[in-house]
Amino acid sequence: MYDFELVKPKSVDEAVSALAAEDAQPLGGGQTLIPTMKQRLAAPAVLVSTHDIDGMKGVSTDGGVMTVGGATTHGTVAKEAASAFPGLAGLAAKIGDPAVRNRGTIGGSLANNDPAACYPAALLAAGGTVVTNAREIAADDFFEGMFTTALEEGELITVVKFNIPEKSNYQKFEQPASRFPLVGVFVAKHSDEVRVGVTGASEDGVFRWTEAEQALSSNFSAEAISGLTVSADGMIGDLHGTPDYRAHLVKVMTGRAVSAAE
């Protein structure tokens, strides 16, 4: 790890001005960034921690919308979203291990947009809004491919808003080593539509499986997708699974999520 300066602002405004410094980068829980820095693969000059910004923490529900502060840890989401949005709470409860869940934040996960992160699938499937210090970005406009989002330099996720579905469930098929999703599928049944967010599988990062959404919107059951196939084109192939295998798992995990949705 190279030397860097650590800034711990107490407010979003302070954080935004600190992020104006050259080579400054926000630090959520650091579960990806810190190991990357230890390997000397990243070398920010300034890290702006969101840890002490109380205004960016917590889970609240208003009507059909769940609002989660960008600096809220996975552990907190797992507890506080449990009654209103069990699908999201269940997802959060299975990210990493307790140490990761007590440090890692939802804002950090979404901003990093690792192709095998869990939260992006939930945000796409639930639909909702990423709120930053500067603007609001619709979920469908936020993810722009592996490790790429609509966020501008120095822009900070302050709040994430989810449309709470009637029913939802997240099924993660774990990569054996990292236990990140080899394929993760979040199915959300809303009053007017079904949305399916898929993570881990595609070289373009998280995506919506629209054919399944259509089939499930008219018949919300695992049988509804039995006739569909997922193309292996553009799927990730690596040590742990071929594109064909990932494509197959997308369908299997979608079916299981539909069956388990509550």
Add this chain to the structure above:
Amino acid sequence: MPKDHGIGASSKRREDVRFLTGKGRYTDDINIRGQAYVHFLRSDVAHGKINGLDTSAAESAPGVLRVFTGADFEGVGGLPCGWQVTDREGNPMQEPAHPVLAQGKVRHVGDPIAAVVAETYEQARDAAEQITVDIEELPAVMDMKAALKPDAPKVHEDLTSNLCYDWGFVEENREATNAAFEKAHHVTTLELVNQRLVANPMEPRVAIGDYAAHSDESTLYTTSQNPHVIRLLMGAFVLGIPEHKLRVVAPDVGGGFGSKIFHYAEEAFCTFAAKALKRPVKWVSSRSEAFLSDAQGRDHVTRIELALDAEGHFQALRTETYANMGAYLSTFSTSVPTWLHGTLMAGNYRTPLIYVNVKAVFTNTVPVDAYRGAGRPEATFQLERVIDKAAREMGIDPVELRRRNFVTEFPYATPVAVEYDTGDYNATLDRALEMADWDGFEARAAESAKKGLWRGRGINSYIEACGIAPSQLVGQLGARAGLYESATVRVNATGGLVVMTGSHSHGQGHETAFPQVIADMIGIDESQVEIVHGDTANTPMGMGTYGSRSIAVGGSAMVRAAEKVIAKAKKIAAHLMEAAPEDVELKDGQFSVAGTDKSIAWGDVTLAAYVPHNYPLDEIEPGLEETAFYDPSNFTYPAGAYVCEVEVDPETGKVRVDRFAAADDFGNVVNPMIVEGQVHGGLAQGIGQALLEGCTYDETGQLLSASYMDYAMPRADDLPSFQVDHSCQTPCTHNPLGVKGCGEAGAIGSPPALVNAVVDALQRGGKDVTHIDMPLSPARVWAAMQ
């Protein structure tokens, strides 16, 4: 009623108190005043010619003491290989030089090119980034079979090819074996891979070199399983330091699994640099470096053929194995695919003719050497897989086929040069089947089917050769070392004892188990016995711990030394009690004279030995301390049977191990709890190999599984609650304790049982799958089903 002390008691591991409370003293806990730190600049290409190396910027970087390169080691020896294998033609193997730092070429990703020594570790690492290396990349030699083609690029230009040796065993049996195949009723053939593994001990390697100018003595603190071996290899072959000027200390070591047997470049470097700089020099491996520099395990590609008669009796066995050596010959690399592998191909069976061919190959990968089991897991895996396949092909129950061929009379001389002293393979198989409720399988399979899962079961019957080894035998086979063990038993004046052993504990529990033996022999409390190990300055020459040899060889040396101590103590007691030494008995810590009421306590005799006022000084010397060297007359042969039951999810290919029963015959058992723990650990590693672990390079020689993000280690929730039993005991006939060793069994016996079970599940699910190469990841199992 279980014993509460001495041999057979589950005494709690005394060392665990310090391990579990953070009070262990590992090599990294040692810091010497004035120590500097080294960072190694390692090659990021697998194969290349070094055309230029500019270290000038690094040398003037802050805190840097000196930058070393291969040129600094030109007058220094290379890392030696400890076992010379002779090929089928009677010629010695090809043995390339293995420099401490690369000289002219790099041969694997991670090969050290330069070493920066600085005041702090961060300064050393920063400075290393300023070294400019001009490497002309060469085609990487990766696939073993391609490596042996005449036009293949060579890993070592000065060798005639990438072939280290082409070994045949037993060469004289080759024609007869081939002839038996011609006549066979049935031949089963299987091609398989025993994949490369990374040992991954919890504690990464650490080395600290220290030099005392006033006495011209060097000390190396290192994470080693055998400090005396390191002293011998490094002193005599690399740095030219006589053993009386070199001390090697291996304090608490956090696991080794074989990977800490070998002499590594970093050890020689730190010792060399400490003398050159007159400063202690410390190196601590990162986990990433461990993946690129710790010797790796297994990596065999095998074709095995089994010839049977119409009743399923084994007629002959023939194998051809390609064994990956990596880029250089690690210390015992050459012995693993040969003498530790070919000699086990008989397994538990009466196969009259066996021929094993092994081609050892150089590739641009990290060197490969012994890893828990070392050669024996590779032998067991192929044999137990081909037997299972033969059973299916011939329609014979796999349990019955094994029983039909078991060796049942002992001693049994195999056609592969070893003689089993004792065993009862039916007994362990019966016990394993009983523990696993073999007969209740169908009901469980029906329950699994209700959940949409396919249940399968597999067995394995294994044998291993442990307690290595008779020195004269291994000397004939090419070992460049003796394989005895030593112990000094020092009795103090007030009766307590210190045992200095050449064995080394890096998790095994010697500090608890060895005193149990002494306590039984003398009849005193275990707490009166202390074990000292791991320091060449205060233990006699020893060969260290590997091959499940500590209690069988090291324990036997201790027994021999203790017998000498007791014999002398009896003479002293006889003098004090005015009796003849042959009439003196020792029991429960009391010497007594047979047929009289005379007795004297152990402590009174030991006091007399050091305060010899009333003492037979004209017959014996004062003091009570004896040393023994024990050289075994044969290997020991632990054996057993394992049963594995799995559930396979046909939609995803995911395998869940539902139950695992292990019945082992370890001969006599000193501490059942420690033995159970050893079996649990071995099973976890074996199941890890079968299900999860795999070291994978791409075609350019880059390691793809270079961290825990991609190298899957077994975790607690990957494993079932094991059923473990060692009540079947046929004691070893040739060592004083009747013990056989238990350290590797679990890792040897579990992979074939698990793979057999998964193949069984798929067959029951209607898939015509006869083999899947490990690890049986969900993706591989699913692909096999398609």
